[in-house]
Amino acid sequence: xxxxxxxxxxxxxxxxxxxxxxxxxxxxxxxxxxxxxxxxxxxxxxxxxxxxxxxxxxxxxxxxxxxxxxxxxxxxxxxxxxxxxxxxxxxxxxxxxxxxxxxxxxxxxxxxxxxxxxxxxxxxxxxxxxxxxxxxxxxxxxxxxxxxxxxxxxxxxxxxxxxxxxxxxxxxxxxxxxxxxxxxxxxxxxxxxxxxxxxxxxxxxxxxxxxxxxxxxxxxxxxxxxxxxxxxxxxxxxxxxxxxxxxx
Amino acid sequence: xxxxxxxxxxxxxxxxxxxxxxxxxxxxxxxxxxxxxxxxxxxxxxxxxxxxxxxxxxxxxxxxxxxxxxxxxxxxxxxxxxxxxxxxxxxxxxxxxxxxxxxxxxxxxxxxxxxxxxxxxxxxxxxxxxxxxxxxxxxxxxxxxxxxxxxxxxxxxxxxxxxxxxxxxxxxxxxxxxxxxxxxxxxxxxxxxxxxxxxxxxxxxxxxxxxxxxxxxxxxxxxxxxxxxxxxxxxxxxxxxxxxxxxx
DNA sequence: TAGTGGTCTAGACCACCGT
DNA sequence: CGGTGGTCTAGACCACTAA
Numbered sequence: 181x182x183x184x185x186x187x188x189x190x191x192x193x194x195x196x197x198x199x200x201x202x203x204x205x206x207x208x209x210x211x212x213x214x215x216x217x218x219x220x221x222x223x224x225x226x227x228x229x230x231x232x233x234x235x236x237x238x239x240x241x242x243x244x245x246x247x248x249x250x251x252x253x254x255x256x257x258x259x260x261x262x263x264x265x266x267x268x269x270x271x272x273x274x275x276x277x278x279x280x281x282x283x284x285x286x287x288x289x290x291x292x293x294x295x296x297x298x299x300x301x302x303x304x305x306x307x308x309x310x311x312x313x314x315x316x317x318x319x320x321x322x323x324x325x326x327x328x329x330x331x332x333x334x335x336x337x338x339x340x341x342x343x344x345x346x347x348x349x350x351x352x353x354x355x356x357x358x359x360x361x362x363x364x365x366x367x368x369x370x371x372x373x374x375x376x377x378x379x380x381x382x383x384x385x386x387x388x389x390x391x392x393x394x395x396x397x398x399x400x401x402x403x404x405x406x407x408x409x410x411x412x413x414x415x416x417x418x419x420x421x422x423x424x425x426x427x428x
Numbered sequence: 429x430x431x432x433x434x435x436x437x438x439x440x441x442x443x444x445x446x447x448x449x450x451x452x453x454x455x456x457x458x459x460x461x462x463x464x465x466x467x468x469x470x471x472x473x474x475x476x477x478x479x480x481x482x483x484x485x486x487x488x489x490x491x492x493x494x495x496x497x498x499x500x501x502x503x504x505x506x507x508x509x510x511x512x513x514x515x516x517x518x519x520x521x522x523x524x525x526x527x528x529x530x531x532x533x534x535x536x537x538x539x540x541x542x543x544x545x546x547x548x549x550x551x552x553x554x555x556x557x558x559x560x561x562x563x564x565x566x567x568x569x570x571x572x573x574x575x576x577x578x579x580x581x582x583x584x585x586x587x588x589x590x591x592x593x594x595x596x597x598x599x600x601x602x603x604x605x606x607x608x609x610x611x612x613x614x615x616x617x618x619x620x621x622x623x624x625x626x627x628x629x630x631x632x633x634x635x636x637x638x639x640x641x642x643x644x645x646x647x648x649x650x651x652x653x654x655x656x657x658x659x660x661x662x663x664x665x666x667x668x669x670x671x672x673x674x675x676x
Numbered sequence: 677t678a679g680t681g682g683t684c685t686a687g688a689c690c691a692c693c694g695t
Numbered sequence: 696c697g698g699t700g701g702t703c704t705a706g707a708c709c710a711c712t713a714a
Binding site for chain 2: 246247270271273275368369370371372373374375376377391393394395396399416418419422423424425426427428
């Protein structure tokens with residue numbers, strides 16, 4: 181590790197703890213520690229990198245704030261996972277009238293196809309036009325009532341063995357499956373929300389009249405290094421549930 | 429300040445930096461430092477509270493993360509203000525197709541009335557039913573096109589001199605006016621989003637057909653101590669603009 | 677009891693800003 | 696230049712967990 185005085189002359193100054201953070205991120209991305217596992221203790225990492233515990237702490241603090249790591253006092257620091265209960269509703273912002281997470285969720289896969297990427301999909305996923313992509317359509321229901329119709333696009337190269345059967349036999353969040361079976365961890369997402377009218381095909385799946393108002397949620401999901409790896413177009417029926425958002 | 433060993437026996441343990449944070453929050457709430465002003469330096473505060481600079485730092489770190497304070501290297505730490513450019517679009521999440529903040533914003537006040545709080549409004553604002561509230565309706569336009577119809581409810585006691593004239597003559601965000609003229613600073617908000625159909629009165633104001641899909645945004649806004657001080661029902665026209673959200 | 681993260685301190689030095 | 700926040704260190708002790 182370069183001492184601060186040497187690094188300070190670099191055109192783009194980066195403090196030591198950020199370099200440590202980058203090294204840790206690299207190890208996470210490279211799979212040195214898997215989701216759910218503990219990473220080495222702060223003192224071990226400090227020894228490995230030749231810095232003080234405080235510097236490692238600050239790097240881990242930022243990674244924990246970004247939900248890449250989870251600290252547990254007395255136990256250690258763990259790689260975040262979409263398997264954990266606390267992660268279940270981090271990306272799905274639907275809530276009941278009372279602000280609680282809705283129960284009795286069920287996912288039905290409508291279809292799963294491989295095809296050549298349309299130009300706009302390719303551009304958003306940073307693929308070459310015509311490269312292979314996977315398109316998944318699925319219906320989310322709560323208490324037996326359809327609530328969300330999702331159309332999902334994934335890079336074909338990253339999701340080779342993905343089939344409707346594999347998706348249907350999976351229990352829990354899709355992101356848990358993606359992380360376990362395909363080694364792709366969703367880190368953050370950017371959503372664009374609009375109100376639209378249900379067209380005939382959407383209305384049929386959601387069992388509402390044609391023209392009913394629906395919340396359209398377009399999501400771009402990113403993995404490490406801000407690499408986009410998923411696109412979603414979700415039609416949300418918001419008569420009983422709503423999309424919840426906190427403005428800090 | 430109690431030493432750690434004494435405080436440790438308290439039933440609800442709170443570290444020293446959180447006590448400092450509470451003291452700072454109290455000074456902010458009490459108006460010792462006004463929005464836009466600098467607070468004392470870290471070393472001054474450390475001396476005042478009889479703790480180390482590091483402990484003050486950690487307290488300020490959290491307040492900065494909550495957008496109550498703004499750090500500026502080499503200059504000092506300042507009380508956050510809704511006047512600043514960076515705060516303008518913190519609560520208004522509308523973006524253009526390209527993800528930019530929309531330009532040419534104009535606010536037109538439709539009316540401003542004082543009345544006795546309906547039961548549900550009173551409950552949400554933690555007022556006694558029948559207490560005075562102010563109801564404001566206003567239309568936000570971008571590039572001359574109506575985009576948001578807002579209905580706003582405020583506690584009458586906190587907003588005594590608020591009139592349609594005062595609102596209309598104000599330039600900039602309402603929250604800047606509220607903070608300057610009424611001493612009430614909006615800290616955070618909780619929003620519930622739904623898709624609805626435009627009824628006749630809303631359709632007229634937004635110049636859309638009756639039944640057009642609109643994004644309904646219901647907001648509860650809080651000041652210090654999680655005290656709710658504003659309710660909003662906004663009807664958003666999302667054909668050209670959309671509601672943008674980042675999922676961390 | 678050993679090991680982990682969490683808090684607190686004191687001190688040194690760096691980066692940045694305004695004068 | 697002096698003063699501010701930002702980084703880094705070394706060391707002490709506390710709180711929590713699991714064995």
